[in-house]
Amino acid sequence: MIKIVKRDQPSKAIFFFTPVLAIFLTLIAGGIIFYILGFKPFEALKFFFIVPIADKYGFSELLLKATPLCLIAIGLSFCFKSNNWNIGAEGQLTFGAIVSGGVALLFYDQEGFFILPIVILAGAIGGMIYASIPAILKTYFNTNEILVSLMLVYVSKLILDYLVVGPWSNPEGFNFPETRQFSDSARLPLLFEGLRIHAGIFLALAAVVISWFVFYKTYLGFQMKVSGFSLKTAKYAGYKGKKMIILVFLISGACAGLAGVGEITGPIGQLHREVSPDYGFTAIIVAFLGRLHPVGIIFASLVVAITYLGAETAQIFMQIPKYTGQVFQGMILFFLLASDYLLFFKFKLIGSKK
Amino acid sequence: MNTNLKISNVTKIYPGCVANDDVSLEFNSGKIYALLGENGAGKSTLVKILSGVVIPDEGKIYLNKNILELNSPSDAKKNDIGMVFQHFNLFETLSVFENLIIDSDEQRENLKEKIDTIMKKYNFSVDLDVPVLNLSAGQKQKVEIIRCLIRSPKVLIMDEPTSVLTEQETSELFLSLKKFSEEGILIIYITHKLKEVMQLCDEVAVMRRGKLVSVSQINNENIESLANKMVGQDLKTIKKKKENTSSEQLIKITNLNFTSEDPFETNLVDINFSLNRGECLGIAGISGNGQSELFQVLSGEIISNKNSIEFNKNFIGNLNPQERREYLMAFSPEDRLEQAAIPQMAIFENVALNNFKSSNFFNNGLINESKIKEHSKKIISEFNVNTNNIDLKSQFLSGGNLQKLIIGRELITSPDLLICFNPTWGLDVGAINYIHETLIKINEQNKSIILISTDTDELLKLSDKISVIHRGKLSKIMNAEDVTSEKLGILMGGGN
Numbered sequence: 001m002i003k004i005v006k007r008d009q010p011s012k013a014i015f016f017f018t019p020v021l022a023i024f025l026t027l028i029a030g031g032i033i034f035y036i037l038g039f040k041p042f043e044a045l046k047f048f049f050i051v052p053i054a055d056k057y058g059f060s061e062l063l064l065k066a067t068p069l070c071l072i073a074i075g076l077s078f079c080f081k082s083n084n085w086n087i088g089a090e091g092q093l094t095f096g097a098i099v100s101g102g103v104a105l106l107f108y109d110q111e112g113f114f115i116l117p118i119v120i121l122a123g124a125i126g127g128m129i130y131a132s133i134p135a136i137l138k139t140y141f142n143t144n145e146i147l148v149s150l151m152l153v154y155v156s157k158l159i160l161d162y163l164v165v166g167p168w169s170n171p172e173g174f175n176f177p178e179t180r181q182f183s184d185s186a187r188l189p190l191l192f193e194g195l196r197i198h199a200g201i202f203l204a205l206a207a208v209v210i211s212w213f214v215f216y217k218t219y220l221g222f223q224m225k226v227s228g229f230s231l232k233t234a235k236y237a238g239y240k241g242k243k244m245i246i247l248v249f250l251i252s253g254a255c256a257g258l259a260g261v262g263e264i265t266g267p268i269g270q271l272h273r274e275v276s277p278d279y280g281f282t283a284i285i286v287a288f289l290g291r292l293h294p295v296g297i298i299f300a301s302l303v304v305a306i307t308y309l310g311a312e313t314a315q316i317f318m319q320i321p322k323y324t325g326q327v328f329q330g331m332i333l334f335f336l337l338a339s340d341y342l343l344f345f346k347f348k349l350i351g352s353k354k
Numbered sequence: 355m356n357t358n359l360k361i362s363n364v365t366k367i368y369p370g371c372v373a374n375d376d377v378s379l380e381f382n383s384g385k386i387y388a389l390l391g392e393n394g395a396g397k398s399t400l401v402k403i404l405s406g407v408v409i410p411d412e413g414k415i416y417l418n419k420n421i422l423e424l425n426s427p428s429d430a431k432k433n434d435i436g437m438v439f440q441h442f443n444l445f446e447t448l449s450v451f452e453n454l455i456i457d458s459d460e461q462r463e464n465l466k467e468k469i470d471t472i473m474k475k476y477n478f479s480v481d482l483d484v485p486v487l488n489l490s491a492g493q494k495q496k497v498e499i500i501r502c503l504i505r506s507p508k509v510l511i512m513d514e515p516t517s518v519l520t521e522q523e524t525s526e527l528f529l530s531l532k533k534f535s536e537e538g539i540l541i542i543y544i545t546h547k548l549k550e551v552m553q554l555c556d557e558v559a560v561m562r563r564g565k566l567v568s569v570s571q572i573n574n575e576n577i578e579s580l581a582n583k584m585v586g587q588d589l590k591t592i593k594k595k596k597e598n599t600s601s602e603q604l605i606k607i608t609n610l611n612f613t614s615e616d617p618f619e620t621n622l623v624d625i626n627f628s629l630n631r632g633e634c635l636g637i638a639g640i641s642g643n644g645q646s647e648l649f650q651v652l653s654g655e656i657i658s659n660k661n662s663i664e665f666n667k668n669f670i671g672n673l674n675p676q677e678r679r680e681y682l683m684a685f686s687p688e689d690r691l692e693q694a695a696i697p698q699m700a701i702f703e704n705v706a707l708n709n710f711k712s713s714n715f716f717n718n719g720l721i722n723e724s725k726i727k728e729h730s731k732k733i734i735s736e737f738n739v740n741t742n743n744i745d746l747k748s749q750f751l752s753g754g755n756l757q758k759l760i761i762g763r764e765l766i767t768s769p770d771l772l773i774c775f776n777p778t779w780g781l782d783v784g785a786i787n788y789i790h791e792t793l794i795k796i797n798e799q800n801k802s803i804i805l806i807s808t809d810t811d812e813l814l815k816l817s818d819k820i821s822v823i824h825r826g827k828l829s830k831i832m833n834a835e836d837v838t839s840e841k842l843g844i845l846m847g848g849g850n
Contacts, residue, residue, distance in 0.1 A: 217720055217721055218719050220719060221721075226696060226699075226707065230693065232689070232693040233693050233707065235655045236653065236685065236707075237676065237708070238675040238676025238677065238678075239676075
């Protein structure tokens, strides 16, 4: 007989094993779904997960998609580790893109090395401003940050919509809902000729290193960790719990804002209606799949980025909607949450008694 | 019709403590019964058994000679046992009416009629259409009571109902309870307030440490006799040897007030006291009378007026706990697992929570792990924490070892004053002795202690001076030699 027993302590090995298990289960479930849709499961999965990254261009696309996911997830890990549920990274990304895009548009007909740093900085500040709204409302007015940050996503998207259709739309653009192209000085440099991967990836890598350092090596990180586990303890130790909450929101907003900058000054080169295919939401899955650990987040962002690419390939080669990508993202989260059960419980074989 | 409720040989054992030890009691309708006892005496467990929340390990409950199977709260409801808990179970955003009908399967119209009759009969005035969050505590309690009355209960149990009520609301409640009793509802009233027992009840059962101590008619008792039964006469009178207490004042609290926005917290009113070096001031009281607020105000978790706290000739009322530590104060909060330590973090990380400047735990904002670990090892050996692995998560320490770690962490800086709140709560005898010895030792080193505790034995054993906190007010400070358990019991129950 198999019995389920509670673990004495959550196992460290299981902690890092369950994300792998979740991915494995997602592949199986995905195969079953493809089979039901009338495809050969292995072939379909190959189209989804292997074909898209089989060549140099595909690999560059993978890194291109993983960059914003990683950057945002790193920022979110600050919030989530300290029990602040910021789920509005998509809004912070959008607002960061609006502010940096606005700055880039100021210089649309100018060249100069100073432009790009200003544009990047503007994006980070934009994200921070937007993230500060739920943070301040939470700390001083006891509002729920989940609701506020989520609803602000739609506000930011409507602001962007208004700007690209109205005041910022390209005067020579035949009323298309988009702005002028940014000048080359406002664009992140490409890393390789002919590939879309750009210097934004260094921002993501820097975020990984900095977040690891802050969390594991600094007093600030220690205070965030303590505040996350228990605000009462933080108060008792004399830490400023409220400031800590605002700080993690600002960090997370800055990262999301930078991801926005990466998109518009990288592959897009202007503002239009859709600056992000929901990177801000998907990054929540990335953060948890990566166990809120900087290195884990790198791997998780690569895995989840494949679902974006796979969905496009599947649309082209198998004529199924690209929303399959979201189905896969949903399944990963679902199986991750389900397999986290193993963190606290284990199966035990026991001999049957007579 | 007469209702008879019988509790027969009920025992409930929790890990490490016997909450109810072979308790037998009998109640008959027409009377109001008091169930009296200190915190942790086992009243709440007994009541939870009656309301189906807790299932006893042994023993049976009979209602009118029929055995009751109480496996869930709904079983209690089905058997006409109604219960009003100390903390209300109401949906704040729903209207009063919605709250009343939410767990009923009767027709809305019938219920409306029923509620109207009840309100008229007992003179309750609550607006049925306003959301519950707009009600006062007393009105919320009325809603809870009406919710019970809808089911025409035979038994109504009230768990510490007056803790959130004003004087006026309390006397209104008593009138209603007396009326219910006259109508034949059996009333069981749980409290630790002696005055209320004398005022309201007909019979009183006293519990102490899980056991039923006595059952008697109220006419045969007075406040003193009840206090004695509640606190217990088996008090040890071992007090520490007093040698040379200095007369040098260490801390002085002047007109300290705290007003809370949370109705379940207690306001502190005009706290004044002073303490000399080498002395231990014990603060007794039944929990929920402002101890937690007093601890927070003293530790700096709640910041007060700068001049209200004078410590070592410095005014420090406006400083936070970390800043107060630099003036050589140390703190051991009541809640080991939620406040004093973080169970999910390693032992050495918990040690770093007491980050005094000279510790060098954090240099230029960076964690100095080797320093913290070195310091942790010292605490573990000096304070007999039974482990040699400082990387262990602190949740794997026993309560006693965790408390030793916390006390050690606080004392290793040799502070002038240690403020501790229920330092031995829930510990086994060995750990209690160790903590007590440690506290006596630091007194002997001419350091001072403020000991806030709900354990009267502990207070009488360790304190030089004792005061009682009741409803956020401190009684005058007494010399420990002049204090008897009887006197403490009366003061704790709000008497004079």
